[in-house]
Amino acid sequence: MNSLDWAVLIGYFGVMVAIGLWSHRHVDDVSDFFTAGGRMPWWLSGISHHMSGYSAVMFTGYAGIAYQYGVTSFVTWSLPIAIGIGIGAKLFAPRLNRLRSRLHVASPLEYLKNRYNVPTQQALAWSGLLLKIVDVGAKWAAIATLLSVFTGMSLTQGIFITGAITAVYCTVGGLWADALTELGQFVIQLFAGLTMLVIVLNELGGLSALWTVWDKLPEGHVEPTAGPYTVTFLLAYLFIKTFEYNGGMWNQAQRYMATDSARSATRSARLSAILWLVWPAVLFFPMWAAPLLVEAKKPDASDSYALMTEQLLPHGLLGLVVVGFFSHTMAMCSSDANSISAVFTRDIAPVFSKAARSWDNRAGLLAARLSTLAFLALSMALATQINSPAFKDIISVVIKWVAGLMGPIAIPFMLGLLRPFHRSGPTAALTSWAAGLLAFYFTNYDLHGSVKTDVALQYQVALPLAISLVLYVVVGLLKPENTPERDALIETINSDGGGGGPRGGAAAVPGQRTGPDGTGVPEGLKD
Numbered sequence: 001m002n003s004l005d006w007a008v009l010i011g012y013f014g015v016m017v018a019i020g021l022w023s024h025r026h027v028d029d030v031s032d033f034f035t036a037g038g039r040m041p042w043w044l045s046g047i048s049h050h051m052s053g054y055s056a057v058m059f060t061g062y063a064g065i066a067y068q069y070g071v072t073s074f075v076t077w078s079l080p081i082a083i084g085i086g087i088g089a090k091l092f093a094p095r096l097n098r099l100r101s102r103l104h105v106a107s108p109l110e111y112l113k114n115r116y117n118v119p120t121q122q123a124l125a126w127s128g129l130l131l132k133i134v135d136v137g138a139k140w141a142a143i144a145t146l147l148s149v150f151t152g153m154s155l156t157q158g159i160f161i162t163g164a165i166t167a168v169y170c171t172v173g174g175l176w177a178d179a180l181t182e183l184g185q186f187v188i189q190l191f192a193g194l195t196m197l198v199i200v201l202n203e204l205g206g207l208s209a210l211w212t213v214w215d216k217l218p219e220g221h222v223e224p225t226a227g228p229y230t231v232t233f234l235l236a237y238l239f240i241k242t243f244e245y246n247g248g249m250w251n252q253a254q255r256y257m258a259t260d261s262a263r264s265a266t267r268s269a270r271l272s273a274i275l276w277l278v279w280p281a282v283l284f285f286p287m288w289a290a291p292l293l294v295e296a297k298k299p300d301a302s303d304s305y306a307l308m309t310e311q312l313l314p315h316g317l318l319g320l321v322v323v324g325f326f327s328h329t330m331a332m333c334s335s336d337a338n339s340i341s342a343v344f345t346r347d348i349a350p351v352f353s354k355a356a357r358s359w360d361n362r363a364g365l366l367a368a369r370l371s372t373l374a375f376l377a378l379s380m381a382l383a384t385q386i387n388s389p390a391f392k393d394i395i396s397v398v399i400k401w402v403a404g405l406m407g408p409i410a411i412p413f414m415l416g417l418l419r420p421f422h423r424s425g426p427t428a429a430l431t432s433w434a435a436g437l438l439a440f441y442f443t444n445y446d447l448h449g450s451v452k453t454d455v456a457l458q459y460q461v462a463l464p465l466a467i468s469l470v471l472y473v474v475v476g477l478l479k480p481e482n483t484p485e486r487d488a489l490i491e492t493i494n495s496d497g498g499g500g501g502p503r504g505g506a507a508a509v510p511g512q513r514t515g516p517d518g519t520g521v522p523e524g525l526k527d
Helices: 003-026 030-038 042-051 061-069 072-091 093-103 118-151 155-203 209-216 231-248 250-257 262-292 304-312 317-352 361-383 394-415 426-444 457-478 484-494
Strands: none
Touching (some): 003 155, 030 093, 030 155, 030 317, 042 250, 061 072, 072 093, 072 231, 093 231, 093 262, 093 484, 118 155, 118 317, 118 394, 155 209, 155 262, 250 262, 262 304, 317 361, 394 426, 426 457
């Protein structure tokens, strides 16, 4: 990178901070900070949902998969995500929106204390929080890896710079800042991705390379499934991503909650699904062609895309593509930080602190911003250890840890929204959660903590979710715990009509509502 590339990168950082400061004017209470007050347009929510779903890991870990195995990187990753979000457009998106408009909550997990009980809410909140620290740590490490290729910065320096910039705009402007910066990042990525596509096509002989390049690629690169990414893995991944990208990743649930109605949430999901179907294919084509243009230096080929951009792009455009890398990572990390802050301040803190149950608007906003900073700091610290033996490498954290552990956390949260599972109560939820976590551990590690090497990847990621799902249903049938209050809550989430508008249904929620005993559970909804 030269001075022109640096100017582009620094200018991008400046614009992100400016958007955050501008968004500050629209944040009056915690409802604005966490759910944009229910006033986010469906198209902005859809773009934000898409952008907050992937990061620079695509340009490192998934670029390595594309380099080694070809089109399976699309077929077994973005395609199942697109299908999963399409399924959730009617199944989950409108119900998640009704959590805000009907129940007046600001955190995705806030309804769990009434749907199940406080222990269930706390189990899902704490385990999800810890998993997200690891997940976002992997994202910081990914962008820092790319930055080191282009600038020679150390991993720690890269993590600190990207984390500090993200912290400024997402703590000041909340979800509005996240969504608006993600819109800007989408525009930047659109130009950067198309620029890279055009330059690679020019290197390969022109537009005709779109249909002539396939015979020149290494053997097996046109197979839809290859290597460890088998048909079984594809089906497992589709199942996992249907839960993860429809709300299992709490930041995705917030995008649906932020729209003004259930119908808008559905339209938002459909837009995101279309983007997931089309845009990754544009980004992946240069990665599929990379073996014809560069020779990767790392064993996992995670440096292939960075090497290709350095070799092919003139200065200025190189800076634009580097900005594109940053845009994805900062979008995901800032949105995750906001959702974790929501869960901490609305679900965790009130259980442990009497003062937190009566925060006013000012105290609630301060707590939200401080917890956002704390989450970012913890994930940045962990990012410096992401290549340690405990985590192995970036892509294993993203695929194995997140996909394997997301299911047990998401099953009680997501299925608890649906009428057919109204019999499943706290026992079913906690049993499925605990068994899923244990299944992940024993699938990947032995009793002494050593990593197992004889278990196929598809079983590592799919078994925890499958076990959680089966137990959630079976325990609910054997020990039904539905009550009139729980059934009424589920009916409220599932019924059409009624519900408030942007402000009427999502009034500011300055403090956690509590029961007479201060547990956060209204009287009559306890076991």
